Amino acid sequence: MQNIKESNFSEITMQAIFFLSALISVLAVLAICLFLFMRGIPAIAEIGAIDFIFNEKWGPTNTPASYGILSMIVGSIYVTAGAIVIGVPIGLLCAIFLVEFCPSSVYKIVKPAVNLLAGIPSIIYGFFGMEAIVPFVRENMGGNGYSIMSASIILGIMILPTVISISESSIRAVPESYAEGSYGLGATKEETVFKVVVPAAKSGILTSIILGIGRAIGETMAVVMVAGNSVMPLDKIKILKPIRTLTTNIVTEMSYASGLHESALISTGVVLFVFIIILNASLSSIKSKAQRN
Amino acid sequence: MDRTLDNLKQRKIKSQIFKSFVWFCGILTVGILVYILLFILLKGVPKINMEFLFGEYNSETLSAFSSIITTVQMIVLSLLISVPIGVFCAIYLAEYSKRGNKPVKVIRLAIDTLAGIPSIVYGLFGMIFFVNILGFRASVLSGVCTISIMILPVIISSSEEAIKSVPDTYREGSLGLGATRLRTVFRIVLPTAMPGILAGIILAIGRIVGETAALIFTSGTNVLKYPSLDLFASQRTLAIHMYMLASEGLPHSRDMAFATGAILILVVFFINYSTTKLAGRIGRMQND
Amino acid sequence: MKNSKIIFIIALVLMLLIVFAGCTQESPRNSNEQPEVFDFNKDITVVARDAASGTRGAFHEIMNIIVKENDTEVDKLVVGALEFDGTDKVITAVEGDKYGIGYISLGSVSDRIKALAVNGAEPSVENVKSGAYSVSRPFLLVTKGTESDLVKDFLKFTKSTQGQKITNDMNFIGAADLPEEYTASGMSGTLKVAGSTSVAPLMEKLQEAYQELNPDVVFETQAQGSSQGIKAAIDSSYDIGMSSRELKEEEESQLNRYILAIDGIAVIVNNENPKSDLASENITNIYTGEITKWSEVK
Numbered sequence: 001m002q003n004i005k006e007s008n009f010s011e012i013t014m015q016a017i018f019f020l021s022a023l024i025s026v027l028a029v030l031a032i033c034l035f036l037f038m039r040g041i042p043a044i045a046e047i048g049a050i051d052f053i054f055n056e057k058w059g060p061t062n063t064p065a066s067y068g069i070l071s072m073i074v075g076s077i078y079v080t081a082g083a084i085v086i087g088v089p090i091g092l093l094c095a096i097f098l099v100e101f102c103p104s105s106v107y108k109i110v111k112p113a114v115n116l117l118a119g120i121p122s123i124i125y126g127f128f129g130m131e132a133i134v135p136f137v138r139e140n141m142g143g144n145g146y147s148i149m150s151a152s153i154i155l156g157i158m159i160l161p162t163v164i165s166i167s168e169s170s171i172r173a174v175p176e177s178y179a180e181g182s183y184g185l186g187a188t189k190e191e192t193v194f195k196v197v198v199p200a201a202k203s204g205i206l207t208s209i210i211l212g213i214g215r216a217i218g219e220t221m222a223v224v225m226v227a228g229n230s231v232m233p234l235d236k237i238k239i240l241k242p243i244r245t246l247t248t249n250i251v252t253e254m255s256y257a258s259g260l261h262e263s264a265l266i267s268t269g270v271v272l273f274v275f276i277i278i279l280n281a282s283l284s285s286i287k288s289k290a291q292r293n
Numbered sequence: 294m295d296r297t298l299d300n301l302k303q304r305k306i307k308s309q310i311f312k313s314f315v316w317f318c319g320i321l322t323v324g325i326l327v328y329i330l331l332f333i334l335l336k337g338v339p340k341i342n343m344e345f346l347f348g349e350y351n352s353e354t355l356s357a358f359s360s361i362i363t364t365v366q367m368i369v370l371s372l373l374i375s376v377p378i379g380v381f382c383a384i385y386l387a388e389y390s391k392r393g394n395k396p397v398k399v400i401r402l403a404i405d406t407l408a409g410i411p412s413i414v415y416g417l418f419g420m421i422f423f424v425n426i427l428g429f430r431a432s433v434l435s436g437v438c439t440i441s442i443m444i445l446p447v448i449i450s451s452s453e454e455a456i457k458s459v460p461d462t463y464r465e466g467s468l469g470l471g472a473t474r475l476r477t478v479f480r481i482v483l484p485t486a487m488p489g490i491l492a493g494i495i496l497a498i499g500r501i502v503g504e505t506a507a508l509i510f511t512s513g514t515n516v517l518k519y520p521s522l523d524l525f526a527s528q529r530t531l532a533i534h535m536y537m538l539a540s541e542g543l544p545h546s547r548d549m550a551f552a553t554g555a556i557l558i559l560v561v562f563f564i565n566y567s568t569t570k571l572a573g574r575i576g577r578m579q580n581d
Numbered sequence: 582m583k584n585s586k587i588i589f590i591i592a593l594v595l596m597l598l599i600v601f602a603g604c605t606q607e608s609p610r611n612s613n614e615q616p617e618v619f620d621f622n623k624d625i626t627v628v629a630r631d632a633a634s635g636t637r638g639a640f641h642e643i644m645n646i647i648v649k650e651n652d653t654e655v656d657k658l659v660v661g662a663l664e665f666d667g668t669d670k671v672i673t674a675v676e677g678d679k680y681g682i683g684y685i686s687l688g689s690v691s692d693r694i695k696a697l698a699v700n701g702a703e704p705s706v707e708n709v710k711s712g713a714y715s716v717s718r719p720f721l722l723v724t725k726g727t728e729s730d731l732v733k734d735f736l737k738f739t740k741s742t743q744g745q746k747i748t749n750d751m752n753f754i755g756a757a758d759l760p761e762e763y764t765a766s767g768m769s770g771t772l773k774v775a776g777s778t779s780v781a782p783l784m785e786k787l788q789e790a791y792q793e794l795n796p797d798v799v800f801e802t803q804a805q806g807s808s809q810g811i812k813a814a815i816d817s818s819y820d821i822g823m824s825s826r827e828l829k830e831e832e833e834s835q836l837n838r839y840i841l842a843i844d845g846i847a848v849i850v851n852n853e854n855p856k857s858d859l860a861s862e863n864i865t866n867i868y869t870g871e872i873t874k875w876s877e878v879k
Contacts, residue, residue: 021385036418
């Protein structure tokens with residue numbers, strides 16, 4: 001009797017401990033939201049929300065100081081778009097390769113290669129970008145190398161593993177019957193893959209793209225070493241010219257910013273955070289749509 | 294008849310071209326990896342010397358010794374915090390919760406959110422909360438706290454998956470013998486799920502080793518002459534050491550940045566290799 | 582069947598060749614095979630320091646890149662100028678770009694780049710001292726409130742004959758009027774120093790020398806720009822702040838200020854740039870974007 005009572009007690013306590021551990025994640029998210037907003041929202045209020053988001057003039061050291069992050073928002077968008085343009089086609093085709101065309105001996109080489117790419121730290125990508133990509137762009141495309149182009153190339157490479165792995169799983173998950181039906185109609189293997197199998201994996205591929213966008217938009221270190229970090233007025237933004245993104249703005253100025261300047265940078269972080277939440281939400285809705293079908 | 298044959302030829306040509314694109318991308322991806330690795334390793338490995346690995350830090354050696362020790366310290370401490378919490382959370386999700394009820398949905402949402410937050414935002418939060426509000430100042434402690442939260446989703450996901458893949462028969466057998474739920478979890482399920490949990494831990498280690506943005510404002514960029522385990526001192530990790538060297542612009546710093554990069558890559562190699570080995574073990578076990 | 586395989590192989594090889602050609606087109610970093618003569622019609626690559634930099638603050642003020650009107654102060658640095666957060670990064674950028682121009686601490690000039698004369702005056706320590714080379718600024722050390730004995734001792738060291746010798750050997754102008762010999766105090770503890778990347782090399786040498794005399798002292802240094810050092814001193818997260826620009830009014834009222842040295846700011850260009858002298862008006866126009874090509878410099 002005593003034993004059962006004791007084990008009941010420990011059973012219940014441990015269950016509570018497990019539940020509390022699970023709640024810690026929720027606590028963490030709430031804390032992050034709370035403290036970011038607590039420092040960031042007042043700053044946005046003081047600067048004026050419209051002014052903060054839509055003003056392209058970022059000049060915290062001027063008198064009077066201006067805190068518009070529009071140029072950085074556009075910078076982040078361009079750089080991410082560039083990453084998608086470079087990374088998604090290559091990644092998707094590579095995923096197709098892995099599932100449909102790759103002999104198993106080659107698979108043993110390519111798949112670990114993709115996993116290795118996923119594990120490389122962003123500082124290595126950034127350093128590689130600075131030492132190899134920037135000179136490459138400077139000598140073959142023009143400008144001084146520190147540019148949207150260089151950032152897009154590096155980010156494109158960085159999102160490859162994400163796009164490849166998730167697309168690969170979704171393409172593999174397409175039932176054989178789809179392909180068999182296509183062959184039955186006389187299509188070649190390539191036609192089958194391109195017109196039947198891949199489209200069937202649409203939602204998984206879309207998921208991989210959205211995750212890639214999330215990765216690219218949040219990347220700091222790799223971008224800060226190749227993008228030049230100049231704040232460009234909107235009409236002067238060019239693909240071979242330097243750019244500053246939301247993330248590089250924070251890391252470049254945080255060390256010496258104080259007062260409203262520092263809070264404005266935290267607000268930049270808030271904007272990033274909100275954007276990621278929106279991205280996550282769209283991801284969930286895609287997933288639930290796919291499940292309903 | 295002719296037209297159909299022409300059509301067929303055209304389709305065949307298009308197919309072959311598509312096939313070449315696909316192969317090209319496969320080769321390209323591997324090529325990019327190899328290029329990056331060779332680029333860093335070829336210029337970096339020759340520069341690694343004993344002074345750089347184990348010497349004191351000064352403007353000539355640019356030694357990575359204290360950064361390496363700090364990185365190890367950070368890994369150990371963060372894991373000490375996150376692994377228990379993460380595994381317990383995974384146990385809750387996999388063993389004790391009923392599917393789809395409110396708390397579970399909220400918890401999962403929280404975990405997914407944490408997984409998607411960019412590291413710079415973690416760095417900002419760590420700066421606001423640990424460095425300023427809690428008063429830890431820029432220190433290894435602030436870094437450890439921030440990193441622990443950051444790797445939580447990784448530990449939880451892989452542990453949950455590992456626990457879920459333990460066959461129910463194991464559990465049923467244990468319960469059938471009269472063991473309590475708790476006992477079953479700790480004596481049967483967890484040990485069986487160990488390789489998967491370990492894989493998650495190794496993944497988390499990989500993330501910690503490569504982290505820079507979250508640590509710049511929490512544990513800082515300072516480097517001490519000799520390695521120190523002082524939790525309250527601001528110390529840089531290996532990845533930040535590489536960033537600082539790369540930023541200095543001096544030829545010697547640039548060389549040693551390559552060397553640091555080489556060390557980082559070798560660490561990542563090792564981590565990847567261990568994960569693959571473990572994954573193999575799990576696969577074999579599941580086939581029993 | 583064979584035909585289709587051939588097409589596949591041809592297409593694949595073609596693509597691989599294109600990529601291969603593209604990669605190997607990269608010229609090696611320090612290529613000696615650059616027969617290109619300096620093309621005056623190329624755009625000038627304007628390199629500046631980041632907004633935290635005291636060097637930038639000082640340079641932009643001296644060169645009237647910062648425009649002051651009534652109560653407003655606007656930095657009119659040309660859009661698209663590269664901004665780097667360290668002296669060495671500026672050197673690296675100008676070293677690697679034939680058409681670059683930058684500004685750095687005079688004490689950091691090396692033969693990786695070329696320092697120009699400004700308005701006819703060569704950038705030398707003598708000319709800075711005499712005032713002939715007008716582009717200069719003070720290196721300041723700032724502390725807040727009452728200083729610890731350790732801070733006071735270290736500051737004493739920087740003003741001593743040993744400290745001054747180190748300063749002057751590095752091509753800075755020591756600011757102490759009557760330096761005295763410093764004797765080791767045997768103190769211990771940690772000194773946290775933060776701030777200017779221009780002052781940092783001098784600070785490092787001073788720290789090393791001080792540590793030889795007082796081996797129980799440990800230094801913690803972070804160099805992320807003058808503004809960072811000033812901020813760190815004001816919020817007491819660091820003991821000593823290094824600045825390479827003058828303090829603003831609000832800053833001065835909160836801090837103790839010591840002049841460590843006087844340093845010139847050198848205007849640097851790539852070694853292949855034929856120019857050796859620039860009028861300050863031209864410098865202003867280059868940095869504000871009025872002049873964009875080397876051919877426009879008179």
